[in-house]
Amino acid sequence: MFLFFAMFMFVFPQWGQAAAGGTSIYLDGKALELSKNGQVQNVNGNVMIPIRVVVEELGFDVDWExxxxxxxxxxxxxxxxxxxxQSTAMVNGTKIKLAVAPKLISDTTIVPLRFVGEQMGLKVNWNNEEKSAYLITPNSGSGNGTGSGENEGSGGNEGQEPGQVPDTSANLANVGGISFSDNRLMIAVDKNVKPSIFTMSGPDRIVIDLPNTKFADSFSNGQMLDPTLNGYIDVTEYPDLSKVRYALFSDKPSTIRIVLDMNYAKEYELINNNDGLIIVNLNTDASTPGTAPGGNGKKLVVIDAGHGGSDPGAISVTKKKEKDFNLAVVLKVQELLKQESDIDFVLTRSSDTYPTLQDRVKIANDLKADMFISVHANAGSATASGVETYYTRADSLPLAKVMHKYLVESSGLSDRSVRSKSLHVTRETKMPAVLLECGYLSNKNDNAKLYTEDFQNRVAEGIVKGIKEYLGVN
Ligand SMILES: [Zn+2]
Structure with a gap:
């Protein structure tokens, strides 16, 4: 039995304007009674449920003002x-963009199921053939809902007639994410996959075939995937290659092919420990070649630029987006960490994409990172100003104290202290984890500084100093 979790399972595929009348929702394998609590609606491909369902069937406390x-x-x-x-929601005080706003339809308020389920820590799987949502409570012991492993649906087959969906589709591994960071290709899969890897020349390419795989239904959220199931990642910041391309290459058997367009022939190393993450490492010139990140005795730090892609985060008083600040700082941290020979690092995103909160946590947990640092900027009242460091689990407090010291010093903003709060990324990660709020975008003075190179450079340096002090690296 595999204990893998699909990385990007929290997103429903668009399924056009199909009527939602036949939609079923299962909680831990048990069908919810929907009819007596009002109709489930489909708004632009998003399943919307009446708040009565949230109260009576999901059992959450709901207050309506x-x-x-x-x-x-x-x-x-x-x-x-x-x-x-309103298409933004607040989650524990942090603004999150919604795919679709709650609606009032003839006295019934409906809210997006995916968003509410995800934020409440439920796993949400969508079966497109059955038009059914499977909600799974963590540790409920109900496995993947149907017990058959089929509830990932028939990904990528939305355009097909139901009869044409291959029966084997349920046995295929879902590729939930493809990313390139720190000169490593990372492929998230939800079942064991035996990749075959080979090189081609004129021009130089490294080709990775993943037999018996398909793109997860949710792959296209935050990652490019065109209707012909082709996509690519521009990786211009790396000298070795120019592009990562991927496509559904064959359907007998269903095979995803990933091609690295190399600037020259280069050694590579395939790392596949059947743990849900396949890595093609191009860092083979290192003194200890052939190791997964962190597997070489170095400390491994996961750096998370908050929000991204469809989720802008907070919007500043000058209409700038928080996600852009977060990424700018993280890319500067990356440049500094490249110079640290004793520290390995992985970014949860290195461009304007949106990995879900669960994806971010999974990356850190799968890699057994030594530390997780999420970079954000805050928003609140116009007068609130300064920096905060958040942690959830007690074992993160020493890290929070060190990071906060350097955040205050490097930002030059007022000290709003280390704070404890239940935030998904600091709660669900299994290593010391902190979330840095590097100033208030809602404050004129903070905001004027946050988007300057000087401020971002200083904060990035502060973050790296904190990492090094905590890890005891000189
Ligand atoms: Zn944020």
């Missing part, structure tokens, strides 16, 4: 605030 049309959904440490007609 009529004046402001605000829905507050609560469970243990998580609080979601959604407002009818």
């Amino acid at each position: 009529k004046e402001t049309r605000t829905i507050t959904i609560q469970q243990s440490n998580t609080e979601l605030k959604l407002v009818v007609g």
Whole structure:
């Protein structure tokens, strides 16, 4: 039995304007009673459920404030605030962009199922053939909902008639994500895959075939995938190659092919420990070649630029996006960490994409990283100003204290202290993990500094100093 989790399972595929009347929702394998609590709706491909279903079937506390049309959904440490007609929600005080705003339809308020389920820590699988959503409570013991492993649906087959969907589709591994970071290709899969890898010349290429795989239904969220199931990643910041291309190469058997367009022939190393992550490492000139990140005695740090892609994060007083600040700082951290011979690092994103919170956590947990650092900027009242460092688990407090010291010093902004809060990425990671709020985008003075090269360079240096002090690296 495989204990893998699909990396990008939290997103429903678009399924056009199909009627939602036949939609079923299962919680831990048990069908929810939908009819008595109002109709499930499909708004632009997003399953929307009445808040009565959230209360009575999912069992979350829901508060409805009529004046402001605000829905507050609560469970243990998580609080979601959604407002009818508004496409941003607050999750534990942090703004998150919604694919679709809550709606009021003839006295019934409907909210996006995927968003609410995901934020409340449920696994959400979508079976496109059955038009069914499977919600799974962590540790419920209900496996993947149907018990048959089929609830990932028939990914990539949305355009086909149901009869043409190959029966073997359920046995295929889903490729949930393809990314390139720190000169390594990383492929997330939800079942064991035996890749075959070979080189071609004129021009130089490294080709990786993944037999018996398909793109996960949710692959196209945050990653390019055109209707012919082709996509690519521009990797111009790396000297060895110019592009990573991927496509559904064959359907007998269903095979995804990934091609690295190399600038010259280069050694590579394939790392496949059947742990859900396949790595093609191009860092073969290193003194200890042939190791997974962190597997060479070096400390491994995962750096997470908050938000990205469809999720802009907070919007500043000058209409700048938080996601751009976060990425700019993280890319500067990357440049500095490249000079540290005792530290390996992996970025959860190195461009404007949106890995889900679960993806970010999975990357760090799969790699057994020594440290997880998420970079954000805050928003609040116009007068709030300064920096905060958040942690959740007690074992993260020493890291939080060190990082905060350098964040205050390097930013030159006021010290709003180390704070404990239940945030997904600091809660679900298994190593010391902190989330840095590097200033307030809602504050004129903070905002004026945050987008300057000087500020970003200083904060990046501060982050690296903190990492080194915590890890005891000189
Ligand atoms: Zn943020």
